Amino acid sequence: MEDSGRKWDRCVSDSAVKTVLGLGVGALFSVLFFKRRSWPIAFGAGMGLGMAYSNCQHDFKSPYLLHGHMVKVTHTHTQS
Amino acid sequence: MLRVCWKGANAAARNCLCGKVPVHPLQHCRRYTSAGNSGSAAGKIVAASILTVGGGLGGTILYAKWDPKFRANVEKSVPYSDQLFEMALGPPPPPFIPMQKKPVKAEPLQISSVSEASKDSKQPKAKSKAKEKQPEPAPVDPKPAVEEAPALPPQTIEEASAEAAHIISAMSEVQSVPAPGTSNEAVPAESEAQTSTVAAEECHECASHEPAVKERPGEEVAARLAQQDKAEQDALAALSFNLEDTLGFSAKLTLQAIGAQEAALTAIGTHTHRLREAMDSEDPPDKKSAQWRELEDALSERTRAVDQAGQSLLQAKEQLEKLRVVINGAKESKIEAARPQILAAEENLHSMIVDLDKVVTKVQAAQTEAKIVSQYSELVNEAKVQFQKELSSITPEVQANWKGLTGKLSADDLNSLIAHAHRRIDQLNRELAEQRVREQIRIEAALEQQKHEHQRAVDSAVDKAIQHNHEQLRLEQEKKMQEVREVMEAEMRTQLRRQAAAHTDHLRDVLKVQEQELREEAQEALSSKMMEQETQHRRLAQEQLDSFTLDMNSAYARLKGMEEAIDSHVVAEEEARKAHQLWLSVEALNYTLKTAAADAPTEPLEGAVRTIKESCAENEFAQALATALPDESLTRGVYSEASLRARFYGVRRLARRVALIDETRNSLYQYFLSYLQSILLFEKEQEAPPTKLAAQDLDTFKLLAYATYSIERGDLELAAKFVNQLHGESRRVAQDWLKEARLTLETKQVVSLLSAYANAVGLGTTQAP
Numbered sequence: 075m076e077d078s079g080r081k082w083d084r085c086v087s088d089s090a091v092k093t094v095l096g097l098g099v100g101a102l103f104s105v106l107f108f109k110r111r112s113w114p115i116a117f118g119a120g121m122g123l124g125m126a127y128s129n130c131q132h133d134f135k136s137p138y139l140l141h142g143h144m145v146k147v148t149h150t151h152t153q154s
Numbered sequence: 155m156l157r158v159c160w161k162g163a164n165a166a167a168r169n170c171l172c173g174k175v176p177v178h179p180l181q182h183c184r185r186y187t188s189a190g191n192s193g194s195a196a197g198k199i200v201a202a203s204i205l206t207v208g209g210g211l212g213g214t215i216l217y218a219k220w221d222p223k224f225r226a227n228v229e230k231s232v233p234y235s236d237q238l239f240e241m242a243l244g245p246p247p248p249p250f251i252p253m254q255k256k257p258v259k260a261e262p263l264q265i266s267s268v269s270e271a272s273k274d275s276k277q278p279k280a281k282s283k284a285k286e287k288q289p290e291p292a293p294v295d296p297k298p299a300v301e302e303a304p305a306l307p308p309q310t311i312e313e314a315s316a317e318a319a320h321i322i323s324a325m326s327e328v329q330s331v332p333a334p335g336t337s338n339e340a341v342p343a344e345s346e347a348q349t350s351t352v353a354a355e356e357c358h359e360c361a362s363h364e365p366a367v368k369e370r371p372g373e374e375v376a377a378r379l380a381q382q383d384k385a386e387q388d389a390l391a392a393l394s395f396n397l398e399d400t401l402g403f404s405a406k407l408t409l410q411a412i413g414a415q416e417a418a419l420t421a422i423g424t425h426t427h428r429l430r431e432a433m434d435s436e437d438p439p440d441k442k443s444a445q446w447r448e449l450e451d452a453l454s455e456r457t458r459a460v461d462q463a464g465q466s467l468l469q470a471k472e473q474l475e476k477l478r479v480v481i482n483g484a485k486e487s488k489i490e491a492a493r494p495q496i497l498a499a500e501e502n503l504h505s506m507i508v509d510l511d512k513v514v515t516k517v518q519a520a521q522t523e524a525k526i527v528s529q530y531s532e533l534v535n536e537a538k539v540q541f542q543k544e545l546s547s548i549t550p551e552v553q554a555n556w557k558g559l560t561g562k563l564s565a566d567d568l569n570s571l572i573a574h575a576h577r578r579i580d581q582l583n584r585e586l587a588e589q590r591v592r593e594q595i596r597i598e599a600a601l602e603q604q605k606h607e608h609q610r611a612v613d614s615a616v617d618k619a620i621q622h623n624h625e626q627l628r629l630e631q632e633k634k635m636q637e638v639r640e641v642m643e644a645e646m647r648t649q650l651r652r653q654a655a656a657h658t659d660h661l662r663d664v665l666k667v668q669e670q671e672l673r674e675e676a677q678e679a680l681s682s683k684m685m686e687q688e689t690q691h692r693r694l695a696q697e698q699l700d701s702f703t704l705d706m707n708s709a710y711a712r713l714k715g716m717e718e719a720i721d722s723h724v725v726a727e728e729e730a731r732k733a734h735q736l737w738l739s740v741e742a743l744n745y746t747l748k749t750a751a752a753d754a755p756t757e758p759l760e761g762a763v764r765t766i767k768e769s770c771a772e773n774e775f776a777q778a779l780a781t782a783l784p785d786e787s788l789t790r791g792v793y794s795e796a797s798l799r800a801r802f803y804g805v806r807r808l809a810r811r812v813a814l815i816d817e818t819r820n821s822l823y824q825y826f827l828s829y830l831q832s833i834l835l836f837e838k839e840q841e842a843p844p845t846k847l848a849a850q851d852l853d854t855f856k857l858l859a860y861a862t863y864s865i866e867r868g869d870l871e872l873a874a875k876f877v878n879q880l881h882g883e884s885r886r887v888a889q890d891w892l893k894e895a896r897l898t899l900e901t902k903q904v905v906s907l908l909s910a911y912a913n914a915v916g917l918g919t920t921q922a923p
Contacts, residue, residue: 077887078808078812078887127822130822131821131822134815134820134821134822134825135820135821138816138817138820
């Protein structure tokens with residue numbers, strides 16, 4: 075029951091951090107490479123938000139994610 | 155920039171929305187369309203199959219209606235088709251049952267007689283399969299043996315059984331219902347008549363009860379027989395009397411006739427003799443006249459005798475005729491006992507006839523002889539007269555007695571006489587010659603005549619002799635038959651005597667056997683009664699003994715019981731102590747359970763459980779229960795119900811919020827949607843759970859409502875059950891709570907069991923005051 079709350083907390087914090095970082099990196103790039111256009115900032119922010127969203131979703135999905143394992147059957151020689 | 159970001163986010167969200175939402179409807183549509191396409195094809199297939207099946211069924215029913223054998227086959231092979239057929243066509247047609255007549259074990263005589271009848275009558279049978287199979291009856295011998303009876307075809311056996319049953323019912327002493335075979339009215343009276351006529355010799359009993367079979371009781375039959383006998387006797391007596399009478403009379407008459415004939419014979423004889431004498435003798439005239447007178451007497455005598463003889467002969471013949479008639483009548487009456495008499499009478503008759511005939515022939519012979527003699531005498535007389543006349547004509551003067559005139563005659567007379575004599579001699583010689591010749595002729599004619607007459611006489615004599623012989627033979631045959639009959643009678647009597655002897659022997663044997671059997675029975679009865687008495691006596695003695703031992707045993711048992719009671723008392727006290735201890739320890743456990751504070755678990759139950767285990771070391775049930783407590787409760791303790799209840803609401807809230815999340819739909823957007831749903835969905839917080847959970851009740855909200863209701867009512871178990879039905883994220887969220895609830899419930903269950911057990915033990919060991 076507490077997992078949910080914690081998950082949400084992580085989610086929000088993670089998204090905030092990533093958005094801001096994205097913003098920052100976008101701003102940096104816009105300043106350095108793209109002649110102070112606005113689109114890299116939006117791009118960076120969006121990327122950050124998207125990453126945060128994806129992370130959050132993955133975190134929430136994690137109990138339901140199936141990890142398939144390939145089991146190699148080794149042919150053992152038995153007397154039968 | 156923020157607006158741009160926001161627009162981008164919205165666009166992204168809308169894309170997600172557009173991408174996500176149509177999933178389900180599309181799935182549904184796909185399902186619908188595929189269902190639609192397959193639906194029409196399936197419909198066609200279904201229609202075609204229905205048509206085929208219906209057609210086959212209808213055809214089967216119609217054919218079964220037409221052909222009952224096919225119907226029977228189908229009914230046999232297909233289980234419930236007979237009901238279907240009965241519904242559609244009505245009951246099946248009645249099966250073809252041939253007339254089963256039980257072949258009656260009839261007596262051999264009847265079967266043989268009946269087989270004759272069936273051979274003769276040749277009656278058709280309506281519904282006889284046997285007749286179809288064997289068209290003509292096997293040829294039956296006129297006098298079949300018993301072994302041949304099974305060889306008869308079934309129809310004749312049926313017939314035989316019918317006839318035999320008929321006859322048996324007719325013959326039995328008791329008034330019985332005629333056997334079922336007799337109801338077959340194809341047996342008319344004529345066949346019965348045929349039976350009786352054809353098999354009269356073989357079936358004596360049949361013959362005695364004539365065609366129109368009507369039962370007569372035994373006494374009537376005996377009376378009738380007696381009557382018949384008496385009538386016979388009377389008739390016999392009358393007949394014999396009659397016979398004797400006529401016989402006597404006819405004998406008398408015959409004797410009379412014979413006597414008369416003989417008298418006539420003698421008369422004729424004397425007459426003839428006299429006549430001859432008279433002819434031949436040369437006596438003086440007076441003697442001659444005397445002779446002639448005597449001759450006349452004899453002649454009259456003879457005529458008289460002959461007449462008398464004729465009369466008596468007529469009478470005798472009449473009487474003999476009468477006798478013959480009477481004998482024939484007696485023969486026709488067919489009385490057995492009169493046979494010898496009849497035979498004797500016939501013999502007598504025959505002998506009398508023979509005698510009469512003999513005598514008659516004698517008389518006839520005598521008469522012919524007499525005729526001859528008389529003719530001769532006439533001739534002689536005639537010649538004499540002639541000569542006399544001639545002599546008188548030649549010598550007219552000399553009359554009658556010319557012999558005394560020899561001296562008186564002259565020489566002329568003598569010469570003329572001599573000449574006359576010579577002439578006469580010549581004439582006579584000529585006459586003689588002529589006569590000789592004529593004689594020859596006459597003799598021949600006479601011989602011829604004689605031959606004819608002789609022939610006739612011979613024929614008549616032969617006929618008479620043949621008749622007499624015939625009669626004689628017949629009489630002899632009758633006599634022989636009579637003898638043979640007597641012999642047979644005697645033999646039959648001996649055989650019957652033998653049979654009677656055998657019968658008596660058999661009776662003796664049977665009686666002996668019966669005596670033996672009865673003796674054995676009596677012995678058995680006696681021994682059984684003795685045994686009964688003995689067993690009874692023994693039983694009484696045993697009872698006495700048993701009762702005494704019972705008393706002794708009961709006294710001993712009571713003593714023992716008392717000792718045991720005392721022992722068990724001790725044991726019970728011990729038990730009570732133990733139970734008390736157990737109960738105390740269980741109470742301690744209960745108390746520890748109550749130490750749960752809000753939101754904190756109880757103390758670990760380890761200590762209490764240990765004391766329990768110590769207190770009931772030998773009690774397996776308690777030990778098992780004590781070990782059944784979950785480890786968590788022992789180490790950590792359990793939460794109280796109240797804390798669980800409080801926590802439940804938080805769990806409920808969370809579960810509602812994540813109601814839409816499961817394995818398939820668990821993106822962040824779904825989380826938002828489910829949160830929205832939980833806010834917008836209004837429903838009762840508590841809802842009474844139904845007795846049976848249906849599929850639609852497995853909705854999260856419903857389940858939570860039921861669980862809330864249950865937990866408010868204090869039913870943690872039911873609430874846990876409902877919470878257990880959650881799926882997906884809601885379940886995960888409630889998992890902790892569920893685990894805790896389970897623990898609590900388990901512990902509580904075990905503890906309650908233990909306390910119940912302790913209570914029970916305590917109750918068991920408590921002494922009632």
